[in-house]
Amino acid sequence: MTVEIIQVFLVLVTVILLFALEIFPVDKIAFFIIVSLALLGIITPEEAVSGFSNSATIAVLALMILAIAMEENGVVAWLTSGLVRIKGLSVYVMAPLFMVVTASISAFISTTAVVIVFIKILNQLSQRFKVPKSKLLLPISFAGILGGSCTLMGTSTNLIVNSVAKDLGAPSLGFFEFSILGLIFLGVSVLYLTIALRWLPWDKDLNLNEEYSIGEYITSVRINSESNLVDKKIEDTFLYDNPEISLLQLIRDNRMHNAPGKYITLKANDELLLMCDINNLSKLNESQHLGINEDPHWMPSEEPKQEEDDETPQLDERIFVELLMLPGAALLGKTLGNLRGFMQQDVLPIAIRKGKSLTHIRDRTVRSSDDKLVLKAGDRLLVDVSRQNIQALDSIENIVLLQQLDRPEEPAPKKKYFSLAVLLMVVVLAGTGILSILMSALFGVGLLLLTNNLDLDRVYKKVNWQIFFLLAGMIPLGIAMNNSGADLWISQQLLGFLGGQSEMVSIGTLFFVTMVMSGVISNNATAIIMTPIAIAVAQGLQLDYKPFIMAVLFAANFSFFTPVGYQTNTLIYGVGNYKFRHFFIVGGILSLILWGLATVLLSRMV
Numbered sequence: 365m366t367v368e369i370i371q372v373f374l375v376l377v378t379v380i381l382l383f384a385l386e387i388f389p390v391d392k393i394a395f396f397i398i399v400s401l402a403l404l405g406i407i408t409p410e411e412a413v414s415g416f417s418n419s420a421t422i423a424v425l426a427l428m429i430l431a432i433a434m435e436e437n438g439v440v441a442w443l444t445s446g447l448v449r450i451k452g453l454s455v456y457v458m459a460p461l462f463m464v465v466t467a468s469i470s471a472f473i474s475t476t477a478v479v480i481v482f483i484k485i486l487n488q489l490s491q492r493f494k495v496p497k498s499k500l501l502l503p504i505s506f507a508g509i510l511g512g513s514c515t516l517m518g519t520s521t522n523l524i525v526n527s528v529a530k531d532l533g534a535p536s537l538g539f540f541e542f543s544i545l546g547l548i549f550l551g552v553s554v555l556y557l558t559i560a561l562r563w564l565p566w567d568k569d570l571n572l573n574e575e576y577s578i579g580e581y582i583t584s585v586r587i588n589s590e591s592n593l594v595d596k597k598i599e600d601t602f603l604y605d606n607p608e609i610s611l612l613q614l615i616r617d618n619r620m621h622n623a624p625g626k627y628i629t630l631k632a633n634d635e636l637l638l639m640c641d642i643n644n645l646s647k648l649n650e651s652q653h654l655g656i657n658e659d660p661h662w663m664p665s666e667e668p669k670q671e672e673d674d675e676t677p678q679l680d681e682r683i684f685v686e687l688l689m690l691p692g693a694a695l696l697g698k699t700l701g702n703l704r705g706f707m708q709q710d711v712l713p714i715a716i717r718k719g720k721s722l723t724h725i726r727d728r729t730v731r732s733s734d735d736k737l738v739l740k741a742g743d744r745l746l747v748d749v750s751r752q753n754i755q756a757l758d759s760i761e762n763i764v765l766l767q768q769l770d771r772p773e774e775p776a777p778k779k780k781y782f783s784l785a786v787l788l789m790v791v792v793l794a795g796t797g798i799l800s801i802l803m804s805a806l807f808g809v810g811l812l813l814l815t816n817n818l819d820l821d822r823v824y825k826k827v828n829w830q831i832f833f834l835l836a837g838m839i840p841l842g843i844a845m846n847n848s849g850a851d852l853w854i855s856q857q858l859l860g861f862l863g864g865q866s867e868m869v870s871i872g873t874l875f876f877v878t879m880v881m882s883g884v885i886s887n888n889a890t891a892i893i894m895t896p897i898a899i900a901v902a903q904g905l906q907l908d909y910k911p912f913i914m915a916v917l918f919a920a921n922f923s924f925f926t927p928v929g930y931q932t933n934t935l936i937y938g939v940g941n942y943k944f945r946h947f948f949i950v951g952g953i954l955s956l957i958l959w960g961l962a963t964v965l966l967s968r969m970v
Contacts, residue, residue, distance in 0.1 A: 394837020467511025514546030855900030924951030
């Protein structure tokens with residue numbers, strides 16, 4: 365083992381630990397890879413930045429933009445709209461139907477974009493018709509992953525595996541070359557997951573008030589005549605600069621001020637609607653001479669009239685909205701205290717609902733600004749906002765409004781149909797080989813821009829740039845493994861272990877190692893690390909490359925046994941009220957079934 369190989373392994377182990385422990389966001393880890401490999405001299409500066417111009421990276425970016433256009437122009441919602449009508453069916457009928465539709469769309473559109481739409485649909489069906497979303501979200505996420513594995517453009521992982529393999533001299537995979545295998549895996553999985561529904565939890569019959577215990581934290585107080593708040597502007601009181609207290613409304617002379625401005629002068633007998641915990645409320649009662657309303661409530665009666673003066677903007681009814689954090693969201697890494705200074709005055713952050721179970725923490729809801737827990741992908745943020753200003757939330761990058769309030773206006777039908785036609789054109793051009801996936805995707809994006817069916821401002825906000833930088837940073841690691849001979853060294857160790865074994869054992873071992881690794885680190889990172897190893901093993905055994913390449917392709921996607929192996933699993937983790945054991949047991953059994961099935965089918969291709 366050379367010094368360069370040792371250096372590559374040190375970088376690789378560090379990267380895997382950083383991914384697994386989530387110490388830094390993946391884009392920061394990607395920059396660490398680029399800088400460290402270049403400084404060590406294992407790759408040239410040109411090779412270090414080659415990931416940014418790699419055809420697979422640009423193709424993934426173009427496909428993400430196409431997915432944004434499909435979502436923005438209502439294509440995904442239109443393709444799934446008929447599912448709302450099946451609300452009365454048994455969950456054992458709804459689940460396979462939802463899975464088939466999800467998988468079909470995910471074969472050509474970003475799985476994450478499709479699952480986000482289903483989260484919205486199921487949230488609506490759950491609230492209106494008591495459809496059990498906890499029984500459906502996990503199967504839908506898994507089906508989206510399986511559907512994306514059926515075509516070359518279905519997931520970024522497929523494109524990366526094909527690109528890395530082609531750079532190493534392996535034959536390129538066709539657009540539908542592995543679709544039959546993918547459909548077999550999908551069919552078996554739909555059957556298994558329908559049976560496994562009994563092991564998934566039923567929804568807790570909660571609304572936002574109950575889930576966040578809002579009624580316990582929102583209280584109406586009245587300013588007594590002896591209070592030192594009388595005749596003071598809001599900006600000069602504890603109500604303005606205290607991160608533990610949010611002033612939601614002011615009622616004066618039976619007139620309502622929503623989100624009262626800081627220049628309003630308080631008067632005796634004003635009624636304030638405050639968001640704070642019981643400790644702060646007790647302190648206020650003692651120090652500020654406030655009359656506490658003993659009957660907590662969600663919001664005050666809507667009988668008072670809206671104040672019509674220049675002191676405060678005229679706003680409609682205020683509501684609570686739950687925001688789901690996607691990977692790359694602008695709010696990630698911020699605490700509740702940071703958020704209260706970061707967001708607009710009319711948008712008041714109330715509480716954070718953590719998407720993961722936290723060790724030694726029973727209540728996963730964070731309301732205190734002193735709490736240092738930060739927002740991560742999959743977490744939910746509760747905000748108070750006026751209906752009139754709901755669209756202001758849409759400017760925040762990479763979030764999902766779980767209440768159906770983010771799209772009050774329906775996209776023009778011509779945009780919807782034209783966007784779908786462009787997507788079909790991209791699929792046909794790439795599927796028939798007339799153009800590569802890269803060129804067909806770029807052509808589709810160009811058409812959408814030329815016809816004003818795509819807004820670049822929206823693209824900049826909604827593209828998941830973390831994936832783009834992750835790919836750009838991981839590709840140099842693959843180059844470093846090849847330059848240093850690390851991939852050959854690993855393959856030699858595997859060959860020593862697999863010597864004299866059958867093709868089934870060789871492919872099964874490669875599939876299992878890749879699948880386990882993808883449950884701990886990013887599936888894209890796993891694909892970049894394992895593809896050169898798969899090719900080297902195939903070379904050493906003097907066997908056809910393609911079954912080994914496909915083993916990495918499928919195994920890197922099939923990370924069902926943890927909620928962090930794939931983005932969609934992370935998103936549904938908190939929304940569906942799942943626990944780690946649901947992924948480990950239900951997803952783990954599915955992974956083992958697919959491992960055995962894939963090993964048999966792929967070994968027959970050798």
